[in-house]
Amino acid sequence: MARSKNYQDPKLEEKLKDRKYYATDSNPDFLKEVEKIGQTIAHMCYQCGTCTGSCPSAPRSSYRIRLFMRKAVLGLEEEALTDPDLWLCTTCYSCTDRCPRDIAPTDVIMAMRNLAAKRDIVPRNFLQTVQLIYKSGHGVPNNDVNRAARVKLGLEAEPETTHKYPEYIPGIQKIIDHYELKAKADRLVAQGE
């Protein structure tokens, strides 16, 4: 059956588009790649939902780790990699702890993020995190509120990190540059503006 009805109005075409799953939607290599990068047996998922039930992100968002597992198994590469929910995992590994099939769903998500990044699909806040780490060595740098709180608790204002020893920042930059991550982040952020 034709997947397009050739409505003249593009809005109508989009609204009434065929949403069936067709075998041609699948890229079987996607599952293989995800398993290779994630080093986990994603194809053994039996969709019990323990992962979503364990997920601290799920109750407060539309993120459903189980659906990403399903998309990995079906090879729905486009759907998985372009879904903004992919970036809502906090990598707490609760799902990995509890999965009765000993799969690491977290690592499936990380693998998909890898593949998405290769295709320049990364949300802006993640790119900005790269820039911040490049600059300060921290994804969430220290700030005045924090400093005051630390002093109040009897701690030094700056933690034992690059904040206190900025001489190590060039080392971090070298690692990031090796993967050309900063250049990529800069480029994508600029493109977005």
Next chain:
Amino acid sequence: MAEVNKKEEQPRIGVFVCHCGTNIAGSVNIQDVMDYAKTLPNVAVSDEYQYMCSTPGQGKIADAIKEHNLTGIVVAACSPRLHEPTFRNATKAGGLNPFRFEMANIREQNSWVHMHQPEEATEKAKDAVRIAVAKASKLEDLYPKSVPVEKTAMVVGGGVGGMQAALDLADAGIKTYLVEKTPTIGGRMSQLDKTFPTLDCSQCILTPKMVDVFRNENIELLTYTEVEEVAGYIGNFDVTLRKKARGVITPDEAEAKGIVGGGCTGCGDCVAVCPVIKPNPFELGMAPRKAIYVYHPQVVPLIYTVDFDSCVKCGLCVEACGDKKAIDLEMEDELMTVKVGTVVLATGYEIFPIEKKFEWGYKNFDNVITSLEFERLICASGPTGGKLIRPSDGDKPKKVAFVLCAGSRDTTGIGKPYCSRFCCMYSLKHAHQIIEKMPGAIPYIFYMDIRSFGKMYEEFYYRIQDEGAKFIRGRVANITEDPETKNLYVHAEDTLLGRPVDLEVDMVVLAAAIQPTAETEKTRRLFGVSCSQDGWLLEAHPKLNPCGTTTAGVYLAGVCQGPKDIPDTVAQAEGAASAASIPIHKGEVELEPYFAQCIEEKCAGCGLCVPQCPYSALALVEKDGRTVMQVTEAKCKGCGTCGGFCPGGAIWMQHFATPQIVAQIDAFLLGGEQ
């Protein structure tokens, strides 16, 4: 000893290559293998057929033996486990000794594993045929030995499976020992309240069977007894039993001792005075019992038991018992040995320690219970008189969550990889019981699949759904507890809705996985029975011999072989009883003649082999003024330990003799050159 190489005739071997449809012919070039066989030494004829195991295929073997005056047969086909008996019969039909047959496995070990390498598979098949021909050229006539079968049987385990097997054997006229480790028969089924899908009261349908067992003249009921040692073989097992000290004697035992009108009548006077209180394991620790106890009022036999681990020997019970003189606090374990022809193992199961899956909080949260505890709580004769209450406060729960696949279908290494098979159905039954007994209460069933596989089971599922049980398709991720109210929060995903669920309930019932009983491992080792990876006892063939084991004369009934519900357990028990009665009714069994034989002229009588034998089959004897070794053939399993060990080469392993094996190795290494 057997007639070793008496006839130094030139061997004439017939080789038959089987296509097995396309099972073998799909990857092995049959014509090629057949032509190759013709070039091998001693091969008189080589042939092929679509299905060698079929009647025409077998006919080819018999005809060729007569036509070509063959001395040995090689069939290149499947595994000898499958068709060796078939082709031995065909060899016999042709007038040869059946042990003149040798099988080359070119299916399981070749075509099936080398499906995509036809050339290599064909070469490997040629190797296998060449090796088999080398052995067939050296085979000798052997004669199976018949041993008489003791006309008694033993059943180990007194649950519903063991009871059914014992009843069937006894009704078939066979004296049967029913050995049970606890003080009463009845097993797990006597702990259940109702049974699915008929909702029969479990005790009501079980107790008549228990009484039948007790009354049956052919059954010797040995409760509070364990298997200590097993010697012998099919037809002649010597089983040593430990009758654990029960501290109480039966009326029969009292009579034998000359105490008129004595022995335990089950009156219970002793219980009233006993000062020691312990948890009752029958009630899973939810009710007390004394140090002198019965599990429940319907036990069979109705005899009290003293728990010597907790008894303080105060003697109050002895006083209370009075003239019946039934109690003997100095009683000790007794060992007894019985001779039986066949054995049925029905050792059952226990609940997996579900607290190991700590996300569900069993043993941590008061109101998380297992389904077996639920059975006792909902049972009218249980610790609460059939009132389902919360352990934390005794209140009636209004919302009860059921966690299915709790520890089953779990490949993390903590739980069990298999489906425990009856949890779906009993959880449906539990939901029904809640709706029936507690108006307004709602059962929530968290499931992955509802496996309602049996007769009328799917209809039962329909009925429970119609009654108002709530079904949520999603495995429970974890459970948390409100420390104040002791209410529980069940976290899961409703996978059909695609939304996480956080459900507050008053009670959670875990449908915990099951595992073999702790004693199963010991018992199976005593009887020499194998187990599968997960500890369940291994049947001889999963489809075609589900009651037998690889140890002749030992059969399996019930859950010890793998999870199954009551109908399947009873069916298998009847099958096992039938199988176990066959050798007894035949009166004798044939043993494979793979015995070790002593070549007396070579034997130095050193006796070094005797302690090597795992089956105690060897002994030194005096013969014609010399000390030589002698094999008790019925005990010998042909394992070859002695044969490989003998420093003088004086032990001949029939059918696996050194010249035969050397010929096989030569054939392989020398590639057919002699």
